Amino acid sequence: MSWLRALKETARSGLRVERRRLEPLVALRGAAGLAIVVGISLTLFGPSVAASSAFGAFQGAIATYQRSWRPRPVLALASGLSLAISTFLGYLVGTHSPFFLLLLALWTFLAGLAWAVGPTVGVIASSNAAIMLVTVTLPSSLVEAAGHAGMIAFGGVVQAALVVLFPIRRWGAQRDALADALAAVADYARRLRHDPVAPFDPEPLMTARLAAAVTPREARRRPAELHGARGVAERIRPVLASLADPALGVPLEGVERDRVRELLAAAATVLDGAARAIRNGESPAIPPAAAAALATPDTGAVLTGPARRAAARLIALLADVVEMARGSGTGAEPLLRPTLPRLVPLALRTMRDELGRRRSPVFRHAVRVCAVATAGYLLGHVLPFGHGYWAPMASVMVMRPDFSLTYARAVARFGGTLVGVALATGIVQLTHPDTGLSAVIAVACAFLAYLLMRTGYAVLSGCVSAYVVFLLGMGGLQWTQTVPDRVFLTLIGGALAMVSYAVYPAWETPRLRTRLADWLAANGRYAAAVIAHYADPGRGSDEVRQALLDTREARIAWQEALDKATHEPVRHRGLSRSTAEEADHALSQLGRTAMLMEAHLPDRDAVPVPAAAKLADALRDATEQGAKAVRERRVPRWDEVERALDAWDGEGVPDRVVRRGAGLVLHCLDDLSDALTDTSSPNP
Numbered sequence: 010m011s012w013l014r015a016l017k018e019t020a021r022s023g024l025r026v027e028r029r030r031l032e033p034l035v036a037l038r039g040a041a042g043l044a045i046v047v048g049i050s051l052t053l054f055g056p057s058v059a060a061s062s063a064f065g066a067f068q069g070a071i072a073t074y075q076r077s078w079r080p081r082p083v084l085a086l087a088s089g090l091s092l093a094i095s096t097f098l099g100y101l102v103g104t105h106s107p108f109f110l111l112l113l114a115l116w117t118f119l120a121g122l123a124w125a126v127g128p129t130v131g132v133i134a135s136s137n138a139a140i141m142l143v144t145v146t147l148p149s150s151l152v153e154a155a156g157h158a159g160m161i162a163f164g165g166v167v168q169a170a171l172v173v174l175f176p177i178r179r180w181g182a183q184r185d186a187l188a189d190a191l192a193a194v195a196d197y198a199r200r201l202r203h204d205p206v207a208p209f210d211p212e213p214l215m216t217a218r219l220a221a222a223v224t225p226r227e228a229r230r231r232p233a234e235l236h237g238a239r240g241v242a243e244r245i246r247p248v249l250a251s252l253a254d255p256a257l258g259v260p261l262e263g264v265e266r267d268r269v270r271e272l273l274a275a276a277a278t279v280l281d282g283a284a285r286a287i288r289n290g291e292s293p294a295i296p297p298a299a300a301a302a303l304a305t306p307d308t309g310a311v312l313t314g315p316a317r318r319a320a321a322r323l324i325a326l327l328a329d330v331v332e333m334a335r336g337s338g339t340g341a342e343p344l345l346r347p348t349l350p351r352l353v354p355l356a357l358r359t360m361r362d363e364l365g366r367r368r369s370p371v372f373r374h375a376v377r378v379c380a381v382a383t384a385g386y387l388l389g390h391v392l393p394f395g396h397g398y399w400a401p402m403a404s405v406m407v408m409r410p411d412f413s414l415t416y417a418r419a420v421a422r423f424g425g426t427l428v429g430v431a432l433a434t435g436i437v438q439l440t441h442p443d444t445g446l447s448a449v450i451a452v453a454c455a456f457l458a459y460l461l462m463r464t465g466y467a468v469l470s471g472c473v474s475a476y477v478v479f480l481l482g483m484g485g486l487q488w489t490q491t492v493p494d495r496v497f498l499t500l501i502g503g504a505l506a507m508v509s510y511a512v513y514p515a516w517e518t519p520r521l522r523t524r525l526a527d528w529l530a531a532n533g534r535y536a537a538a539v540i541a542h543y544a545d546p547g548r549g550s551d552e553v554r555q556a557l558l559d560t561r562e563a564r565i566a567w568q569e570a571l572d573k574a575t576h577e578p579v580r581h582r583g584l585s586r587s588t589a590e591e592a593d594h595a596l597s598q599l600g601r602t603a604m605l606m607e608a609h610l611p612d613r614d615a616v617p618v619p620a621a622a623k624l625a626d627a628l629r630d631a632t633e634q635g636a637k638a639v640r641e642r643r644v645p646r647w648d649e650v651e652r653a654l655d656a657w658d659g660e661g662v663p664d665r666v667v668r669r670g671a672g673l674v675l676h677c678l679d680d681l682s683d684a685l686t687d688t689s690s691p692n693p
Contacts, residue, residue, distance in 0.1 A: 015578040016416065023417030024424055026465045034177050036459035039070030040288050042168040044452045050160055055605045056444050056483050060149050061096070061157040065164030067455055071136065073172060073682030074462055077129040078182065078220050080227070082169035083349055084133070084455055089165015092137040092144070093158040099145035100154035110383055111394050116141065117382040121375025124410050125363040126356045128204075131410075135378070139405040142386070142398035144476075180232055186220035188288035189213045191330070194242050194249070195280035200274045201253035205261070206613040208597060209250070211353060211561050218558075222344040231343070233336035234287050241333065242280075243678035245326045246366040249276065250601065251608035252319040256673060257666055259316045266312045272320055275302035279327045282517040283334040291428055303327060308376055313561050315666050322608075329334075370515035375412040377509040381408065393493040408509075411517070413576040415510050418466050419503035425470025426499045433475040437482065447483035450477050517573040521584045524567040526636035528596055529645075529681070531556070531563035533632020536674050539610070542621035543667045553607060560600055567593070591684035596653055599677035606670040620657035624671055629654035635678070647678045 016181050046066040050059035071080040072088035095116060102108035120138040124131035144161065148154040178184075200207040217239045223231060231290035252269055259265035278299035286293035312320050347355060356687060363371050382401040389397025403426075407418040433454075436442075442450060458472035462556050476496075535556040542553060571589060584592075627649045633646030 012578040015576060018576055019413050019416035019433050020420040022413065023419070023421035024465075026468055027463075029463045030054065030273060031460055032177075033460060035074075036456055037072070038171050038175055038177065039168065039459045040456035042066055042070060042454055043164075043455050044170045046160075046164045046167050047448050047452065051448060052445070054156065054160070057147050057149075058153075058160050058484060059448070060480050062160035063451065064144050065092055065161030067164070067166055068092055068133075068136060068140055069165035069168035070455075070459060071462075072133050073168065074459070075129040075132055077127075077348075078222065079129075079349075080224075081172045081340070084129070084167050084472075085169040085172065086347070087165075088133050088137065089162045091133070092140060092165070093140040093162035095137055096144040096161055097154055097158035100148050100157075102239040104528050110386065113138075113142075113386060113401070114379050114383050117401075118375050118379040119360070120405070121378040122360040122371060122407075123365055124370045124374060125359050130356065135405055135408070138382075139402045142402045146398065150375070158544075169170075180235065183220045183231075183235055183242060184288050184290065186213075186217045187235060187407035188284040190217035190239060190242050191280050191284035191287070193282065194246050195277040197246065198249050198277040198280065201249055202270045202273045205253040205255055205258070206601075208601075209246065212565065214239070214246070215561055215565065217242070218344070222346040224346055224348050225347075228343040228345065232265070234290070234334055236333065236343070237289065238330055238333040240281065241326055242330045245276070245280075245323065245330070247317050247608035248323045248326065251605045252316060252323060254605055256669060257315055257605050257609070258319065259312065265312055265316065269316070271302050271322075272323060276323060276327055277304070279331065283330045286334045293331055294548045297329060313361070314459045319608060360382070368515075370410045370517075373513060374408065375514040377506075377513055378405060378408050380513075381405075381502075381505045381509045385502050388501065388505075388656050389498055392498075394497060397498065399495045399498035400502040400505070403499040404506045405502040407503060408506045410515065412510055412514065416507055419507050421465065421467035421502055423468045423503050425467040425472075426474045428467075429474030430478060430496055432471070433478040436475075437478075442482065444483050446480045451479035451483060454479060507630055516577050516579050517570045518577050518579040521567075521570055521574055521589065522639055522642065524563075524570045525584070525589075525592055525596075526639040528560070528563040528567045529639060530632055530636040531560040532596055532599045532603065533628055533635070535560045536599065536606075537629040537632075539603050539606045540621045540628065540667060540671060541625035542605075542610050543618045544620075545624065546615040546617060547613045550610065553610070557604075557607070560603075564596075564600070588684055592660050592681055595677050595680035595684055598680070599674060600669055601672040602677060605673075606667055618667060620653075620660050621667055621671075624650070624653040624657060628674065631678075635681075639685065644682050646682070647675060649676055650678065 018122055022515040038371045043063060043066045046062045052061040066089075069085035069089045075084060077084060088189040099109060099112060102112050116138045120131070120134035123134035144157065144290045146155045163472065193210070197207065197209045221235070221239050231409050251300055253273060255261050255455045275298075279295055282293045282295050282299075285291075330610055363369060363375075385401035385404050386397065391397075407415060407422045408416045436450065440446065454472050454476035458469055458476060461472065478495075516620045535553070537554040538553045542548060542550070571593070575586075631645075631647055635647070638645040654675060657668065657671070
């Protein structure tokens with residue numbers, strides 16, 4: 010993609026406004042917290058302290074909107090406390106001293122590294138580093154700075170307290186994640202009726218797994234219907250695929266296929282009913298027709314072999330889902346996440362490890378943010394506009410570790426700023442608000458920001474721009490002193506952010522082969538773990554489960570890298586778009602084949618298949634070597650796997666499922682090699 014086209018695509022993406030489900034009660038709660046803090050601060054301390062505390066309350070509410078599965082009060086408290094510390098330290102070193110520049114460089118570098126911990130931590134850290142540039146200018150003495158910091162922290166406390174006192178749809182995010190996972194499996198069952206080899210995107214299941222991780226305190230309070238249903242949905246998905254697949258299931262036409270379609274339709278209906286029940290916190294209502302289809306006694310007479318076993322497992326698993334949706338099932342042990350005190354050392358260790366990866370996107374992002382923030386701060390003070398902090402603030406707010414988001418947000422920030430400032434200016438000219446009215450309008454702008462936050466960054470930027478104008482106006486700064494400067498400096502800040510990525514990029518395009526190789530190796534370990542289970546049925550399934558999770562993570566990493574590379578102005582280096590699509594299809598089918606074999610894992614007392622052990626070892630070694638070949642731009646070979654299969658055929662095959670699946674695995678590996686044949690060559 011050329012630079013011109015990349016800029017056009019990112020600009021269009023940044024200015025896009027999407028229709029999303031609005032949450033007015035949540036927005037009203039955040040605005041109410043802001044109004045309480047501003048009202049108390051104005052009454053007791055005056056406009057300057059009120060402006061500082063308003064920033065703390067505003068950022069505390071913003072933190073609760075992040076896509077995180079941690080308790081919302083914890084996010085609000087962490088945001089308010091970190092912003093208070095940043096403000097106090099910033100004032101302590103002096104905004105006009107070289108030490109402040111060093112502090113700004115350190116703070117923004119650490120905020121960039123925080124993205125290694127996760128996007129939620131990265132967003133909160135970046136936002137607080139940007140807002141600090143404004144809040145440090147408000148106090149006029151050390152005692153006032155301490156008071157401002159205390160009120161900023163108080164703003165976060167108020168937002169956290171409101172979340173606790175007025176919960177809105179408690180456990181709603183977790184309910185939605187689990188319901189979406191069940192609905193995705195239901196949709197998969199419907200598609201399998203017409204396309205027996207339909208693909209499945211595991212992202213809803215992965216999201217549900219993240220949502221299921223809770224702290225020990227949350228585990229004691231979690232609703233019963235959120236226990237265990239995700240794990241059952243994970244087990245249903247391979248059973249559905251194996252039941253529909255003609256290679257390991259039933260023929261494409263005939264009485265058996267009709268019975269399979271009937272079971273798939275009933276499974277989809279049951280899963281949809283369980284999803285609705287969990288989402289709304291009610292008892293599931295299963296239509297009598299679906300229940301009758303699953304209870305039909307002629308399944309054993311129509312289906313035979315693997316298909317019959319799959320049908321029996323499906324009916325039992327669906328019964329478990331319904332019981333769990335009613336809150337009466339027996340759930341698995343909860344997935345535990347570390348509490349916030351235990352998370353801090355883990356986060357610091359992750360950030361420290363990132364320092365050693367000088368070519369990683371996160372490290373490069375930290376360097377870019379640090380350089381742009383300091384350069385923007387110096388430039389803003391050299392230019393004769395005043396309010397020089399607007400340039401670095403805009404830069405830090407828009408910068409992200411990848412190209413497309415940074416450029417899209419830069420365009421959206423400038424466009425939203427223009428609209429927000431223009432509207433705020435018009436309102437000021439018409440109303441000439443005093444301190445009280447400025448506070449009221451600022452709270453109204455914050456409410457709109459909370460309400461429309463998920464519709465697009467341009468809309469959010471417009472609301473935030475108007476909010477800041479009225480907030481500073483409440484503190485005594487006239488709009489003529491801030492608006493023209495802010496528009497121009499925001500443009501400079503966005504331009505610096507965009508130039509920094511062009512000068513010091515972290516492109517995903519050159520990493521595509523590495524991502525593909527990681528996915529190949531993970532798929533190989535997954536398939537090998539499944540096949541090894543046939544050789545030793547008595548072994549536990551933990552190895553298979555962990556290998557499956559690793560495969561999903563590698564697949565998501567590959568797909569995210571491919572999506573980012575699609576929008577980058579970089580020529581492909583060894584993987585064209587068509588090659589990437591063919592390789593993606595081959596590895597998707599490899600993972601799907603392993604999943605089909607997993608659906609028929611033998612019981613502990615089943616007859617072992619000794620030849621499967623040699624094949625598993627050969628497959629594991631071959632895919633590791635194949636991944637190395639992919640990274641080195643060579644075509645992987647699978648001679649070792651072929652020899653293991655030939656030896657297996659000479660020994661006899663007591664289980665046709667695993668042998669047929671092993672043949673399909675080799676076929677998928679050959680397809681991958683064919684896809685890479687035209688573009689793989691030794692490095693020049």
